[in-house]
């Protein structure tokens with residue numbers, strides 16, 4: 146008798162273990178297959194973890210397999226186990242990451258097509274059709290099929306040639322003159338290859354040097370690298386060659402990008418160079434297309450996968466390399482359950498599957514660069530642009546001076562002149578509006594002063610009610626000043642300039658210049674990103690105005706000017722990464738200028754021209770920024786030196802919110818008392834109100850712990866995870882680790 150151990154697809158601690166089922170005679174099951182099993186009074190889906198040949202208790206029968214192949218490969222099951230251990234969550238939750246969401250509940254199925262084939266000999270068609278004088282439709286079908294390639298046609302095409310042919314088809318089947326079979330068709334997005342992109346450029350010496358270092362690692366199936374390459378240094382070509390290298394060895398590759406919609410060019414390049422062997426997983430795919438691409442990968446038909454965060458779970462076998470472009474991006478972190486960091490998953494996969502890891506960025510994350518300094522990642526560099534094109538010249542514009550000179554508009558004099566020059570020269574411009582910090586912090590327009598917490602060096606957050614500012618790392622609060630504490634100017638206000646405002650100003654000063662706007666409002670529809678960027682590429686507009694969306698990855702040869710309207714906006718974010726994000730954004734957006742023959746110019750408008758993140762971004766000097774920022778992080782005990790964990794509580798009722806918060810704080814205190822050995826790991830533990838007190842009618846509260854040393858503090862994280870998983874009456878509790886926004 147055969148039995149199997151199954152993890153049921155229910156995310157709950159109580160059922161987070163293997164259940165044994167009997168495999169009915171004649172049913173073929175292998176580990177990794179998904180099955181339908183009885184569970185109490187219900188039928189639930191589950192994953193076969195292993196087969197066993199005995200079972201001591203009476204157990205129930207597997208109802209049926211859900212697919213006839215294992216959806217989970219053994220190494221993907223191991224990955225799920227490892228991730229559930231790290232995220233302290235039930236295995237069912239991480240197993241879900243490994244398959245397309247709609248496969249659960251059988252909400253998507255393979256698409257089948259009817260193929261009508263001619264069985265009669267094509268030579269005798271004339272006599273057959275003559276005999277079918279009284280059935281002209283049948284005769285017509287025979288004729289159409291005899292002229293079709295391979296004497297077969299999909300039913301849909303046949304119907305177009307011979308309308309209403311169903312009855313005739315049935316009649317011909319009976320006479321055994323034709324047959325109808327079912328085959329699967331893959332749903333794939335339409336794509337016209339671009340010949341220009343398919344060309345292989347000759348590598349620059351710097352690209353070659355990087356590839357020469359990667360080559361032996363790929364051969365050995367080892368190595369973790371950080372490629373620090375300035376904007377326009379040709380990193381994409383390095384990725385392509387490294388992937389080719391892997392494929393030539395019969396291996397496979399994953400390329401992660403922060404957001405597919407924002408990197409259409411990278412996608413086009415990969416499609417052009419790898420054709421059918423590339424699968425691109427992006428949000429514009431339909432459910433069916435996504436499912437079919439997943440199965441193409443699973444069957445080994447697609448050997449290169451390009452996609453955003455979740456593509457790290459692509460079911461490839463024989464993995465040769467994982468490449469993570471713009472590795473500093475927050476979008477690689479999933480901070481809600483199940484928590485994971487795609488860069489960390491990539492590391493685990495590479496180690497487990499014998500593959501090479503390549504992280505790359507023009508502005509590496511603090512953590513990755515620190516790992517490279519320590520030797521845990523091998524540093525590779527592309528220090529100059531392709532063909533020694535100069536990096537753009539960056540002008541820092543002190544907006545305080547503009548104000549003094551009586552300029553109250555959002556465009557400085559130098560930016561206006563630069564725009565005029567750029568447009569007169571027949572070039573295009575990008576105007577970048579840093580929207581993240583919209584109206585959340587308080588700063589002085591005369592001197593650039595930003596109101597900060599006295600304890601934390603994090604800007605104070607302006608609260609919805611307009612009465613107070615608060616630091617949400619420590620809870621300190623005070624009233625917003627009516628005059629600037631530094632210069633006594635009354636121009637102190639909350640910050641923010643939107644894209645619409647910039648668009649309106651453009652229209653005022655350059656009425657005949659066509660512009661395009663790319664922000665959350667203009668990109669609601671599926672194809673909007675693609676369409677706007679396409680129009681800009683075709684030069685239907687001269688100026689592109691946008692938010693973060695236009696900051697990275699874009700390569701428009703005719704863009705010679707980039708204007709950053711308010712560089713400071715991210716500086717004021719209630720985030721210990723505010724400086725890092727400011728540096729990254731300015732460097733990345735500046736990198737969009739002057740990528741082809743004409744040199745680029747960048748105008749960075751700021752109220753803080755002396756801030757180190759703005760200064761070093763203007764010089765495109767990552768190392769200088771890194772040194773200063775790491776010193777500050779060490780001094781103020783921020784990541785990567787520490788870990789910030791928060792339990793976020795949401796409830797519709799104030800009393801439930803309060804009692805949950807109180808209970809969480811008490812249980813954490815009690816836990817710390819029971820484990821004095823962990824006391825050294827805990828820098829602070831606080832229960833406080835978040836800056837946004839209500840979202841979608843839910844009241845919010847937070848309990849924030851700051852911890853030292855990740856492995857040793859893991860029991861505290863485990864405890865917080867456990868608390869986040871309890872069902873709290875009338876409230877939801879979420880755990881977030883180093884959350885990207887503490888709003």
Ligand code: ADP
Pocket residue numbers: 346347348349352374375376377378379380381382531700740
């Ligand atoms: P990055 O990602 O480093 O910012 P890209 O990969 O977008 O840079 O490359 C910048 C530009 O240089 C692109 O237009 C690309 O086509 C071009 N390029 C890259 N490598 C080469 C090369 N070896 N020869 C000629 N042009 C190249």
Ligand code: ZN
Pocket residue numbers: 589590591592593594629630631632633634
């Ligand atoms: Zn001031």
Ligand code: ZN
Pocket residue numbers: 598599600601602603616617618619620621
């Ligand atoms: Zn504080």
